[in-house]
Amino acid sequence: MTALVRSALHDGVTTLTLDRAEALNALSPPLMVELAQALRAAVADERTRAIVLTGAGRAFSAGGDIGWFGEVLAGGGLHAQAEIGRYMEDVGNPLTQAIAECPVPVVAAVNGPCVGGAVGIALAADLVLAARSAYFLVPQVPQLGAVPDLGATWLLSRLLGRSRALGIALLGERIDAAQAEQWGLVWRCIADAELQAEAQALARRLGRASAAALRDTRRLIDAAPAHSLEQQLACERTAQRRHVAGPFFNDACARFLARAG
Numbered sequence: 001m002t003a004l005v006r007s008a009l010h011d012g013v014t015t016l017t018l019d020r021a022e023a024l025n026a027l028s029p030p031l032m033v034e035l036a037q038a039l040r041a042a043v044a045d046e047r048t049r050a051i052v053l054t055g056a057g058r059a060f061s062a063g064g065d066i067g068w069f070g071e072v073l074a075g076g077g078l079h080a081q082a083e084i085g086r087y088m089e090d091v092g093n094p095l096t097q098a099i100a101e102c103p104v105p106v107v108a109a110v111n112g113p114c115v116g117g118a119v120g121i122a123l124a125a126d127l128v129l130a131a132r133s134a135y136f137l138v139p140q141v142p143q144l145g146a147v148p149d150l151g152a153t154w155l156l157s158r159l160l161g162r163s164r165a166l167g168i169a170l171l172g173e174r175i176d177a178a179q180a181e182q183w184g185l186v187w188r189c190i191a192d193a194e195l196q197a198e199a200q201a202l203a204r205r206l207g208r209a210s211a212a213a214l215r216d217t218r219r220l221i222d223a224a225p226a227h228s229l230e231q232q233l234a235c236e237r238t239a240q241r242r243h244v245a246g247p248f249f250n251d252a253c254a255r256f257l258a259r260a261g
Contacts, residue, residue, distance in 0.1 A: 054196065110131065111192070
């Protein structure tokens with residue numbers, strides 16, 4: 001059976017590539033299961049310091065697999081409700097959460113169309129790079145009469161605010177890579193030919209940092225909207241106390257002091 005996700009480790013970076021190019025990497029249940037397995041395997045490999053997530057061919061992902069939805073709907077409405085609900089609860093939602101909470105940093109290299117549920121998967125990464133030819137599209141409301149899923153509503157609203165998140169979700173308009181960068185939806189818009197090399201370089205940079213400090217910084221930033229300033233300051237203090245006693249901080253200070261001397 002042909003693998004739907006390719007995994008390659010080089011120089012501390014594990015690259016996970018969605019590999020259904022003939023179907024624009026549509027998110028079939030088997031592909032989602034393989035991606036979750038590949039993510040777990042990458043994290044379990046102590047050589048992995050960072051992860052790059054990208055797509056094969058000309059798309060990051062076309063989103064949900066319409067062919068699979070058609071098969072499910074053929075069984076009737078109640079069957080479709082049960083199957084799609086189970087798929088989201090058991091596969092899709094845990095995958096988005098696993099990417100967002102991954103113990104090593106994740107860089108999404110969006111190399112083409114990023115549609116529907118794939119928007120949630122990409123934006124769950126720590127940093128998102130987009131090729132100039134890429135675009136983001138959330139078509140569920142206007143085209144399907146469904147809601148955005150796989151974390152897209154949570155991520156879009158946090159990244160862009162209510163007005164832009166609603167505009168993207170309700171109108172289903174394409175947001176090209178340049179606009180995505182301007183709005184702060186992605187970290188950077190990159191020339192197509194440079195995307196993968198830039199993603200690898202960025203992942204290597206992240207991989208050289210303190211993994212514990214990266215994890216705590218992500219948690220602090222994610223928690224900040226729900227906290228008062230006083231609460232956030234207390235959380236920062238608690239985290240900082242852990243890190244200043246660690247070897248990474250002490251070694252870094254020793255290097256600075258040696259240079260200063």
